[in-house]
Amino acid sequence: MKKFFSLLLSLTVVLGGVFTIFPSQTFAADFKFPEEHQKALEYLNEIRRAVGVREVVLDPYLTEAAQNHANYLKVNKLTDFDYLRRNNIDGHYEDAKNSGFTGETAKQRAWAVGYNATSTVGEVISYGSRNYYEGIDVLLDLPYHRTGLLNPYLDRVGFAKAGDVVVINLGFLSTLDNPPFYVYPYDGQKDVSLAFYGNEIPNPLEQFNVSKTGYVITYRPASWKDGEFESATIKDSKGNKVDFFAEPGAIVHLYPKKELEYGETYTVTVKYGNHNYTWSFTTKQRPSSSQPKEDDNKIDLSLGKQYVDFRPDAYWSENMVWAIQKGLIAGFEEKNPKTGKVEKLLKPVDPLTEAQFLTILFRYSESSELLMTPAKDDKWWASKTYVLAEKLKLPTKGSHGNRKAADAPLTRGEMAVLMASYHNMKYNGGGVLNERQAVQMMYDLGVTNGYPDEYGNTPKTYESYGANNILLREHVVTFLRNYDNYLKSN
Numbered sequence: 001m002k003k004f005f006s007l008l009l010s011l012t013v014v015l016g017g018v019f020t021i022f023p024s025q026t027f028a029a030d031f032k033f034p035e036e037h038q039k040a041l042e043y044l045n046e047i048r049r050a051v052g053v054r055e056v057v058l059d060p061y062l063t064e065a066a067q068n069h070a071n072y073l074k075v076n077k078l079t080d081f082d083y084l085r086r087n088n089i090d091g092h093y094e095d096a097k098n099s100g101f102t103g104e105t106a107k108q109r110a111w112a113v114g115y116n117a118t119s120t121v122g123e124v125i126s127y128g129s130r131n132y133y134e135g136i137d138v139l140l141d142l143p144y145h146r147t148g149l150l151n152p153y154l155d156r157v158g159f160a161k162a163g164d165v166v167v168i169n170l171g172f173l174s175t176l177d178n179p180p181f182y183v184y185p186y187d188g189q190k191d192v193s194l195a196f197y198g199n200e201i202p203n204p205l206e207q208f209n210v211s212k213t214g215y216v217i218t219y220r221p222a223s224w225k226d227g228e229f230e231s232a233t234i235k236d237s238k239g240n241k242v243d244f245f246a247e248p249g250a251i252v253h254l255y256p257k258k259e260l261e262y263g264e265t266y267t268v269t270v271k272y273g274n275h276n277y278t279w280s281f282t283t284k285q286r287p288s289s290s291q292p293k294e295d296d297n298k299i300d301l302s303l304g305k306q307y308v309d310f311r312p313d314a315y316w317s318e319n320m321v322w323a324i325q326k327g328l329i330a331g332f333e334e335k336n337p338k339t340g341k342v343e344k345l346l347k348p349v350d351p352l353t354e355a356q357f358l359t360i361l362f363r364y365s366e367s368s369e370l371l372m373t374p375a376k377d378d379k380w381w382a383s384k385t386y387v388l389a390e391k392l393k394l395p396t397k398g399s400h401g402n403r404k405a406a407d408a409p410l411t412r413g414e415m416a417v418l419m420a421s422y423h424n425m426k427y428n429g430g431g432v433l434n435e436r437q438a439v440q441m442m443y444d445l446g447v448t449n450g451y452p453d454e455y456g457n458t459p460k461t462y463e464s465y466g467a468n469n470i471l472l473r474e475h476v477v478t479f480l481r482n483y484d485n486y487l488k489s490n
Contacts, residue, residue, distance in 0.1 A: 092105070102146060116169070120172040122171075231271045320346055323481070354396060357476060435472060
């Protein structure tokens, strides 16, 4: 890339708490963007064309400013979405005290590299995305962020990536005499995701006091002069009405109260002022791996009798045998110090580590992929597991560089985050869930009922799940068998 830098270097001056940033560079007329940026642009424009809004172009200044901010987030370890939300940190702002500071706001950062200071600049950020395509998809799934990417007035963008953080800067330089209205999902769209878990700052679901809804539907009028939102309906292919929460305003968002169904076509009608618009979209098909299979629920408990600590009357007995038959776990062989004989043990109350749980999960759901994954370190038994976990973007604490965390006992809450996030990304097209969202999904999938209260009831609350309890072998075989039953029946 050919760049011409001005003599005046980028400089930040602190005077009485006011930060002044001087433009740092100009770009040659024949400046060329990386191929991955050009492909990302075409992908975004393909979606914008389908929605019915104008295409956008790449801007070198917005690209440079976006890359500066992506680097800032990475170097200051501000790349964990859950951490940002827990600590009420807005990833769009920079602190002059931190490394890599180039401007407090997106507009100041764009100005710092020479962008038109009088124009509007927006910014959207995706966390945990392996590439620009994923980043765009994630942002379109978020109602507040999709409105930036699909804004009819948007005419230029800048893409940047650092680690698994994607930053997209948005530029609005020109006006429109007759801006179009749009809807999303757009008319005729297919493979639409099923649910929304509030993975956005601010979290839209807090206003409804829920942790998840069906996939969010957006209607953006052409102009505020069109009037106000009056009513809407959502119906499935059989004509059944779908209940929803409505968030009216200049842009209308509809939140179905329940997760949408696989392979279903939904028809939406919105009345906004004097405008009536009806359109349809279709959700993604059920993954082939979750189609019903041959019934294997008949468990021969005689297999368990070879293990001295097997209890046929225990709640986990069938689940343990099922897991052994599936090759998910194996027993232990140890010498009994009293008898001197080698015995086979199941050790149902032994704790599981993160490395052990991930290995069991991948044996169940990614067996071929795990087998073909090359090890990064042939001397570490869990190397393939963590290579695959990194590829899948799971929020692990352990890694090749932190084996202590990989070998530490896992809590039930930490396990829920890993398992539910995996399911959300694989089947819902979503992202990483926080602990409360993950526990709720465990209940929704029927993976767990939680611990009973003093009256023997299982209220299925976050508190009754026992998130801080250590995950045991008897727990994991039960969770996975319940999960297997869910996939077969849905």
